[in-house]
Amino acid sequence: MEKIIGETKKAFITGNEAVAWAALAAGADSMFGYPITPQNEVMHYWTRISPQYSRSFLQTEDEISAGFTVCGAVQSGKKSFTATAGPGNVLMQEPFGMAEAMRLPLVAIIQQRGGPSSGTVIYSQQEVTLTAYGGNGEGHRIVYSTSTHQEIYDYTIKAFNTAWKYRFPVFVLGDGYQAKMREPLEMYDPEDKGIEMITPYPLIGLGGKIGVDREPAHFCNIYSMEEELYDVVMQFEQDYEAMSRDVIEYREFFCEDADIIILAHGVVSRAAEDAVLILRDMGIKAGFFRPITLRPFPGQQLRDMLSQVKPQKILVAESAMGQFAKLVKNEIYGENIPLETLFKPGMGIIDHDIVEKVRSIF
Amino acid sequence: MLLPAMPKSWYLPTKPHKFCPGCGHGIVLKALGEAVDELNIQDKTIFGFDIGCSLLAWDFFGCDSVQTHHGRTTPVMVGIKRSRPELICVGYMGDGGGYSIGSQHLLNAAVRDENITLVLVNNTNYGMTGGQMAPTTLPGQKTETSPFGRDPETTGYPTKGPEFIAAITSDSAYVARATVSKYKQLKRYTKNALRNQMENKGFSFLEVLSTCPTNWKTNAQQTWNFLEEEMESTFRLGELKTPFGKGVK
Numbered sequence: 001m002e003k004i005i006g007e008t009k010k011a012f013i014t015g016n017e018a019v020a021w022a023a024l025a026a027g028a029d030s031m032f033g034y035p036i037t038p039q040n041e042v043m044h045y046w047t048r049i050s051p052q053y054s055r056s057f058l059q060t061e062d063e064i065s066a067g068f069t070v071c072g073a074v075q076s077g078k079k080s081f082t083a084t085a086g087p088g089n090v091l092m093q094e095p096f097g098m099a100e101a102m103r104l105p106l107v108a109i110i111q112q113r114g115g116p117s118s119g120t121v122i123y124s125q126q127e128v129t130l131t132a133y134g135g136n137g138e139g140h141r142i143v144y145s146t147s148t149h150q151e152i153y154d155y156t157i158k159a160f161n162t163a164w165k166y167r168f169p170v171f172v173l174g175d176g177y178q179a180k181m182r183e184p185l186e187m188y189d190p191e192d193k194g195i196e197m198i199t200p201y202p203l204i205g206l207g208g209k210i211g212v213d214r215e216p217a218h219f220c221n222i223y224s225m226e227e228e229l230y231d232v233v234m235q236f237e238q239d240y241e242a243m244s245r246d247v248i249e250y251r252e253f254f255c256e257d258a259d260i261i262i263l264a265h266g267v268v269s270r271a272a273e274d275a276v277l278i279l280r281d282m283g284i285k286a287g288f289f290r291p292i293t294l295r296p297f298p299g300q301q302l303r304d305m306l307s308q309v310k311p312q313k314i315l316v317a318e319s320a321m322g323q324f325a326k327l328v329k330n331e332i333y334g335e336n337i338p339l340e341t342l343f344k345p346g347m348g349i350i351d352h353d354i355v356e357k358v359r360s361i362f
Numbered sequence: 363m364l365l366p367a368m369p370k371s372w373y374l375p376t377k378p379h380k381f382c383p384g385c386g387h388g389i390v391l392k393a394l395g396e397a398v399d400e401l402n403i404q405d406k407t408i409f410g411f412d413i414g415c416s417l418l419a420w421d422f423f424g425c426d427s428v429q430t431h432h433g434r435t436t437p438v439m440v441g442i443k444r445s446r447p448e449l450i451c452v453g454y455m456g457d458g459g460g461y462s463i464g465s466q467h468l469l470n471a472a473v474r475d476e477n478i479t480l481v482l483v484n485n486t487n488y489g490m491t492g493g494q495m496a497p498t499t500l501p502g503q504k505t506e507t508s509p510f511g512r513d514p515e516t517t518g519y520p521t522k523g524p525e526f527i528a529a530i531t532s533d534s535a536y537v538a539r540a541t542v543s544k545y546k547q548l549k550r551y552t553k554n555a556l557r558n559q560m561e562n563k564g565f566s567f568l569e570v571l572s573t574c575p576t577n578w579k580t581n582a583q584q585t586w587n588f589l590e591e592e593m594e595s596t597f598r599l600g601e602l603k604t605p606f607g608k609g610v611k
Contacts, residue, residue: 030445058444061470065437068430072410072441075428080445098431204426204442205449210405211424216373218421220429222413 001027001190001197002053008188015152015178016041018185019083019109020049022156025189027197028107029078030056032069036088037121038176039111043083063088067095067106074104075219077202079160083109085176086119089127089134096169097135101221103236105163105200109156109172111179114346123176124346125266125319128327131171132295140236142170142247143295145266149183151292157190157197164198166243173294175319177267177348244296251290252305254280258287260362261311262354263302263328265291268317274351279358286358287311294324299331306335313361317342317354369395371404373424380418384585386542386572390483391419393545394452397552398425401560403450408442410435412455412464415489419454433464436471439478450559453480458488461497461521468527475532475564479555482523482567485574486593493577497521500596505577520596527567528602534563537603541571543590547599554606563605571597 004025011018019042023031031050033043047057060066066082073080084092089110099106112127114120133139142162144155155172163170190197208214223229251269254276255261264272269290279286289305291298306314314337318324321343329339342349342357368377372395381387398404407425411417413432420429430438435453443451460468460482471478487505488494495508498520502511528537536558540548551568558566571593575585 032441056444058440060437061466064434065440065467065470068434068437069441069444071430072428072438072443073445075438076408076442076445076449078445080441094431095434098434102428202446204408204428205406205446206426208405210426216421216424217426218373219427220417220420221431222417222420222429 003189004053005187005189008186008192010184011187012182012184013149014041014180014182015149015174016111016180017045018149018153019156020045021187022153023081024049024053024055026157026160027079028055028081028160030058030073030080032058032060032066032073032080032082034060034063034066034084034088036063036085038113038179039083039085039109041179042109063091064094067092068098070106071095071098071104074106075203076205077200079164079200081107081109083111085111086113086115086127087117089130093130093134096141097137098221099169100135100137100140102219103167104169105167106169107159107163108169109174112173112175120346121176123319123348125175125268126323126345127173128294128320128323131173132327138233138237139295140168140240141295142166142168142293143173144171144292145173145294146178147267147269149178149185152178153185153187157195161195161198162247164200166239166247168240173266175267240296247293248296248298248301249292250298250301251292253288255287255289255305255309257285258309258311259285260313260315260358261306261309262286262288263314263316264288264318265294265324268319268349271349271351271354272317275354275358278351278355284358284362294327297327297331302331303335306332306337311337313338313340315340315342315354315358315361317349317357319344319347319349321345369399371395371398371424373421376421379422381415382576384573384575384582385415386485387415387419387483389542389545390481390548390570390572391422393549393552394481395423396549397556398423401553401556403556403560406448407450407452410439410451410453412453412459414456414459416454416456416459416483433459433462433467435459436464436467436480440471440476443476443478447477450556451478452556453478455480455482456489457482457484457486457496457498457521461523469530472527472531472535472565472567475535477559477562477564479559479566480568481552481555482569483572484523484569484597485572487574487577489574489577500592522597523569524567524602531565531603534605535603536563536566536605538601539569539571539597539599541589541594541599542573543586544599551601554601554604558605
C-alpha cells in the first residue's frame with residue numbers, strides 16, 4: 001500500500017477533508033461525484049490531492065450516474081467511492097440497490113442535510129431510513145453512523161475493508177456539522193495502526209482465454225422466477241446475518257447502574273454523553289447507549305444491556321421525527337420499559353436539550 | 363467457404379436465445395459476435411446490457427458481461443472503462459433505455475467523449491413491457507400508450523439519436539445508423555464502432571433499426587415493410603461521423 005500520510009500526525013480540518021484523506025489512505029482508486037451541499041468539499045479535496053497519487057475523479061451528470069459509475073469501477077476491480085446528501089441520496093438509491101443486488105463493494109459517504117425535499121443544506125439525521133433501508137430491497141447494507149472527525153476518518157478507512165470483505169454496500173453516515181466543522185483528529189496510514197487493507201479484485205475482465213482457461217463471468221440482477229429471486233435474497237440474508245456478529249459496533253457509557261438510558265446515534269450521541277455527565281452531577285443516574293452500526297443494528301447487545309440494567313425509562317434523542325426510534329423499537333419489541341422521545345427534525349441537539357428533557361420526565 | 367452458423371464469441375450453453383420469433387435483436391447480436399470474432403477481442407470485451415428486451419442477452423456472449431438498470435448501462439460502462447482502459451466496453455440498449463430514461467447519461471457521455479461503444483436497438487416501442495410508445499415511435503404509429511396513433515402535436519416527433527449525438531461529439535467520435543435489413547452494412551458499422559474504441563478515438567455510437575412483430579402485431583411481410591419503408595424513410599441510414607472516412611470498408 002502506498003503511504004499517503006507518512007508519519008501519523010494531528011490535523012485540524014473539516015470532516016469532508018478528512019474523508020478525502022482517509023479514502024486516499026485506504027487505497028481508493030477513484031471517486032465519482034456530483035455537487036451537493038454539504039458534501040462538496042469531499043470532491044474539492046479529492047480533486048486537488050488525488051492526482052498526486054494517480055487516483056482519478058469524474059464529475060458525473062447526476063447522482064444516479066455517480067452511483068452507477070462506482071458500480072462499474074468496483075466491478076472492474078478497483079476501490080471506488082462517492083459522496084452525497086439529501087436529494088442526491090434519494091437519487092443514488094437506484095445504484096445503491098444494484099450494489100445490494102449484485103453484492104458490489106460500493107462505498108458512499110452520506111453527509112445528511114435537512115429534508116424533506118431540498119430541505120436545508122445544513123444538518124439533520126433524517127437520512128437514516130433512506131440510507132439503511134432505501135430502495136426496493138431488504139436493506140442489506142452496512143451503515144456506520146459517525147460522531148467525530150476522528151470517526152469520519154477511521155470509518156471511511158474501515159468502510160473500504162468492510163465493503164471488500166463482505167461485499168455489501170457500505171455507508172459512512174455523517175451530517176452537515178461533521179462535514180463542515182473543523183475539529184482536531186489524528187491522520188494515519190492504515191498499516192501504521194496495524195490495519196491490513198484488503199486488496200481489491202475484479203469481477204469482470206478476469207483475463208485468460210474465455211472458453212479455454214475459464215467460463216465467461218455473467219452478472220445479472222433480474223430473475224425470471226419467484227423461486228430464483230427468493231433463493232438469492234435468502235442467501236443474502238444468511239450472509240448478512242453471518243457477518244453481522246463481526247461488523248456490529250456500539251458504545252455504552254455509564255449504563256451499569258442507570259435509571260434512565262439515553263439512546264442516540266451520530267453527532268447527537270456527543271450531546272448525550274455530555275448530558276449524562278451533567279445529569280450525574282445533578283444526582284440523576286443516566287447512561288447512554290449508542291449504536292455505531294445502524295445496519296446491522298446492535299439489537300441483541302441493547303436488549304442484553306436493558307435486561308441487565310433494568311432502567312426505569314429510555315429516552316431516544318435524534319434530529320429527525322423518529323427514524324432512529326423506529327429502529328430501536330423494532331429491536332426491543334417485548335421489553336416493558338417506558339420510552340420517551342426528543343425529536344428535533346433537521347435541528348441540532350445539544351447537551352442542555354437532553355438534560356432539560358430528562359429533568360422534565362424524571 | 364463454409365461459414366460457421368454461430369459466431370465463436372457467442373456462448374453456446376445459452377442458445378437458442380430468448381428473443382421472440384421475428385425479432386431483430388438476434389441479427390444485431392450476430393453482427394456484434396462476428397465483429398468481436400474478426401477483431402479478436404472476445405477476451406477483453408465487456409458487455410453491459412440494459413433493461414428492456416436487451417437484458418435477454420445478459421449471458422448471450424462468451425464475454426464477461428453485466429446486466430444493469432433501465433437506462434444506466436452507459437454510466438456502468440463509463441465506470442469500468444475509466445478504471446480499466448484496456449477493456450473494450452460495449453453498452454447494449456434499446457431506444458427507451460438510451461433516448462428516454464438514460465438520455466442524460468447518453469448525452470453527457472457523448473459530450474465527455476467517453477471511450478466506450480454503445481449499440482442502441484431502435485424498434486420504435488418498449489417491447490419488454492408490452493409495446494408502449496417510445497421516443498422513436500413514428501407519427502401515427504399505434505402503441506399501447508398511443509392507441510390512436512402517436513400525435514406529434516402532443517407527444518412530439520421521433521428522436522433522431524445519431525443526428526443528436528453527431529452534433530455534440532468530437533471529430534473523432536463514431537456515429538452511425540444501420541438496419542437489420544442490410545446485414546453487410548450493419549456488420550461493417552459494428553466493426554467500425556468497436557475499432558474506434560480500440561484505437562482510443564473516443565465515443566462510438568451505433569443505432570440499429572430493428573423489428574418487433576410481437577408488439578407491432580404484424581406478419582412477416584408487414585414487419586419487413588414497416589422496417590424498410592416506414593422506418594428507413596424516417597431514420598436515415600449511414601455513417602454520420604467516422605474517423606475512418608465514409609464508405610471505407
